[in-house]
Amino acid sequence: METLSAFAYLISAVLFIFALRGLSHPTTSQNGLMCGMVGMGIAIITTLLISTGGWWMTLLGIAIGGSIGTVIAQRINMTALPQLVAAFHSLVGLAAVFVAASAFFAPETFEIGFDGEIYISSLIEMSLGAAIGAITFTGSIIAFGKLQGIIPGKPITFPNQHIINAGLGGFLFFLIIMLCATQLSFFFWAIVILAFVLGVLIIIPIGGADMPVIVSMLNSYSGWAAAGIGFTLQNDLLIITGALVGSSGAILSYIMCKGMNRSFLSVVLGGFGAQSSGASGGADYSDKQPKIGSPEDAAFIMKNASKVIIVPGYGMAVSQAQHVLREMADALKHQNVEVKYAIHPVAGRMPGHMNVLLAEANVPYDEVFELEDINRDFGQADVAFVIGANDITNPAAKNDSSSPIYGMPVLDVEKAKTVFFIKRSLGSGYAGIDNPLFYADNTYMLLGDAKKVTENVVKALE
Amino acid sequence: MSGTQPNEAVAENAADLARQAKQIAEEAAQIAMDASNYVADAANTHADYFFMSGLSVFVLACFVGYYVVWRVTPALHSPLMGITNAISSVIILGAIVAVSVPDFGFSTWMGFCAVILASINIFGGFIVTRRMLQMFKKKS
Numbered sequence: 001m002e003t004l005s006a007f008a009y010l011i012s013a014v015l016f017i018f019a020l021r022g023l024s025h026p027t028t029s030q031n032g033l034m035c036g037m038v039g040m041g042i043a044i045i046t047t048l049l050i051s052t053g054g055w056w057m058t059l060l061g062i063a064i065g066g067s068i069g070t071v072i073a074q075r076i077n078m079t080a081l082p083q084l085v086a087a088f089h090s091l092v093g094l095a096a097v098f099v100a101a102s103a104f105f106a107p108e109t110f111e112i113g114f115d116g117e118i119y120i121s122s123l124i125e126m127s128l129g130a131a132i133g134a135i136t137f138t139g140s141i142i143a144f145g146k147l148q149g150i151i152p153g154k155p156i157t158f159p160n161q162h163i164i165n166a167g168l169g170g171f172l173f174f175l176i177i178m179l180c181a182t183q184l185s186f187f188f189w190a191i192v193i194l195a196f197v198l199g200v201l202i203i204i205p206i207g208g209a210d211m212p213v214i215v216s217m218l219n220s221y222s223g224w225a226a227a228g229i230g231f232t233l234q235n236d237l238l239i240i241t242g243a244l245v246g247s248s249g250a251i252l253s254y255i256m257c258k259g260m261n262r263s264f265l266s267v268v269l270g271g272f273g274a275q276s277s278g279a280s281g282g283a284d285y286s287d288k289q290p291k292i293g294s295p296e297d298a299a300f301i302m303k304n305a306s307k308v309i310i311v312p313g314y315g316m317a318v319s320q321a322q323h324v325l326r327e328m329a330d331a332l333k334h335q336n337v338e339v340k341y342a343i344h345p346v347a348g349r350m351p352g353h354m355n356v357l358l359a360e361a362n363v364p365y366d367e368v369f370e371l372e373d374i375n376r377d378f379g380q381a382d383v384a385f386v387i388g389a390n391d392i393t394n395p396a397a398k399n400d401s402s403s404p405i406y407g408m409p410v411l412d413v414e415k416a417k418t419v420f421f422i423k424r425s426l427g428s429g430y431a432g433i434d435n436p437l438f439y440a441d442n443t444y445m446l447l448g449d450a451k452k453v454t455e456n457v458v459k460a461l462e
Numbered sequence: 463m464s465g466t467q468p469n470e471a472v473a474e475n476a477a478d479l480a481r482q483a484k485q486i487a488e489e490a491a492q493i494a495m496d497a498s499n500y501v502a503d504a505a506n507t508h509a510d511y512f513f514m515s516g517l518s519v520f521v522l523a524c525f526v527g528y529y530v531v532w533r534v535t536p537a538l539h540s541p542l543m544g545i546t547n548a549i550s551s552v553i554i555l556g557a558i559v560a561v562s563v564p565d566f567g568f569s570t571w572m573g574f575c576a577v578i579l580a581s582i583n584i585f586g587g588f589i590v591t592r593r594m595l596q597m598f599k600k601k602s
Contacts, residue, residue, distance in 0.1 A: 020531060032545075063581075229556050246524070246527070
């Protein structure tokens with residue numbers, strides 16, 4: 001029986017790998033998803049078959065959780081995706097804490113020793129799993145709050161933050177050692193509570209625009225927590241899946257950091273916006289005035305263009321302008337204008353955020369290009385249409401070494417013959433950095449809400 | 463009173479025997495304890511053995527994850543988070559074991575809560591990913 005279940009778990013693990021493999025292209029992604037679901041089904045049924053009891057309770061739990069999950073996932077608005085993912089991460093973290101607690105108080109069922117005599121290796125794995133799970137839980141809740149706008153997106157900092165966090169981290173390891181030495185439940189709960197506090201303290205100083213890194217990082221943590229529990233349960237499937245998810249999240253964090261030219265450490269240490277808002281370095285443009293354009297001008301120039309590149313950012317997501325944007329693109333295509341979309345890796349609030357929103361608006365994925373693939377095209381483009389993006393187009397990142405975002409890869413928007421820049425007001429970006437693009441001779445600002453402005457452009461095009 | 467002498471001797475003998483029996487029982491208990499310790503040690507080394515094999519699996523899986531995830535197209539990074547979120551809830555296996563704890567109590571309830579949380583994630587994660595991927599279908 002044990003061999004048989006191990007074999008079933010192996011099949012599940014392979015199916016999970018296929019699920020990730022399927023995402024290498026949109027056409028294979030549906031099959032990949034199917035692999036993932038079948039793998040999960042096999043894993044759950046196998047565990048139910050070999051478990052010694054509690055089937056009804058398990059099935060009841062799955063029924064309750066499954067219906068809640070189904071309703072949420074079907075009702076959620078696609079623009080609220082980053083919040084949803086953050087909320088889901090928190091649940092994995094909390095589940096890891098619960099499983100670890102259960103194992104600590106009923107070690108015999110988990111075959112990791114006896115009450116008060118749990119094997120040291122299991123205790124270490126269990127407490128690490130619980131601690132990472134607890135950090136993931138509260139950290140994701142804070143991230144959720146920031147994305148949802150319940151907690152201010154601005155970095156919240158306090159003096160000696162890093163020293164306090166490091167001290168608490170050290171104390172956490174001390175508690176794990178004490179737990180191994182004494183086997184007292186007091187230390188188990190102390191670890192969990194301290195990790196809850198740490199999760200809040202780690203995420204609270206991080207600004208809204210750094211959220212893509214944080215969401216990926218929490219994704220990674222939820223994987224490591226699952227792997228930690230897998231070691232405790234001596235279950236290879238949990239270890240494999242945890243490792244897959246953990247490395248996936250880590251790679252996404254790396255890609256996001258590279259997209260911002262920031263080290264992972266500097267993001268995690270946080271406080272970016274707060275530090276740079278005072279010293280918004282770079283040249284002073286206060287004597288220059290940006291040119292204000294109208295939607296009618298934009299429509300006229302784009303109609304007579306042969307190539308238009310659209311650069312979406314978080315502002316598009318906020319005002320839900322993706323549908324009307326696609327209408328605009330369709331209208332332009334009717335006039336035989338070539339339309340492409342340029343996506344910066346950190347546009348939006350989670351990895352791939354813009355791609356999903358454009359896909360929701362029925363934009364074909366072969367019109368959507370990543371930074372490296374399209375940056376050369378701006379030189380031949382007649383119009384660059386920037387909607388809801390700012391810092392990812394800032395040329396100061398390339399030529400002004402005093403700028404806080406110097407070195408960050410940016411879209412070469414300024415190389416297009418004409419640039420239209422939709423912006424709510426003439427204020428600067430999230431980090432208080434002035435964008436010289438606003439004052440360029442070929443730039444016209446379209447002031448107003450992204451959706452309303454685009455609607456007016458569409459009207460003018462008809 | 464002549465009969466009392468042998469009686470006392472018998473009683474003393476019996477007491478002696480009882481003491482010896484007790485000693486033997488204690489020794490037996492000690493041996494049993496040692497034996498159980500040996501068993502526990504053996505189980506402990508079993509756990510250590512699993513740790514090493516588990517670590518091998520873990521490291522290899524990290525490499526598999528590394529190469530597979532780098533091949534994921536950036537356009538599908540959001541669905542990637544959705545799927546990884548759903549499959550990381552495979553932690554439900556631990557929750558199911560927790561629910562099966564024979565004496566109904568704290569551990570069972572913890573397990574039950576974990577089953578609910580993980581199920582929200584499994585269903586929610588897969589369904590939201592499916593919604594995303596359906597948008598990426600080629601439009602005619």
